[in-house]
Amino acid sequence: MFNKEILLQELTFKAVRSSGAGGQHVNKVASKVELQFDLLNTFVFNEEQKVRLKNKLQHxxxxDDILILQCDESRSQHKNKDLVIKRFLDLIENSLKVPKKRIPTRIPKAVIRKRLKNKRNLSEKKANRKKPDID
Incomplete structure (x- = not known):
């Protein structure tokens, strides 16, 4: 499919301070990891795969067609880096999957006959509930 080792070498990481409440420690430690991936200048994917990724990940x-992912779930910068890499690889793999073409199923003739027979029976049952027409 694609070479993960080469792909991981093309990633750029930046460590920034996490937002939110914390304490003295959070103000001086950059534990949030930001991953950046340049989709246009990658050598891992061919043009067809790049177009597919661009369509799937357009939002x-x-x-500049740069994918940015962030992770600040853990207090550890290393854990956040591992988490964001795993998220990135899952995102790329899911975006490259080609969905199967749906083949519409045919309704069997026996099923159609059964449905029409049930409709006819129900209609006769309702017709029998009416008062007889005496003329």
Whole structure:
């Protein structure tokens, strides 16, 4: 499919300070990890795969076609880096999957006959509830 080792070498990481409440420690430690991936200048994917990724990830890409993912779930920068890499690889794999073409199923003739027979029976039952027409 694609070479993960080469793909991981093309990623750029930036460690920034996490937002939110914390304490003295959070103000001086950059534990949040930001991953950036340049989709246009990658050598891992061919043109067809790049187009597919661009279409699937269009709401996540910047104007320069750069994918940015962030993770600040853990207090550890290393854990956050591992988490964001795993998230990135899952996102790429899911975006490259080609969905199966749906083949519409045919309704068997026996099923159609059964449905029409039930409709006819129900209609006769309702017709029998009416008062007889005496003329």
């Amino acid at each position: 996540r890409l910047t104007k």
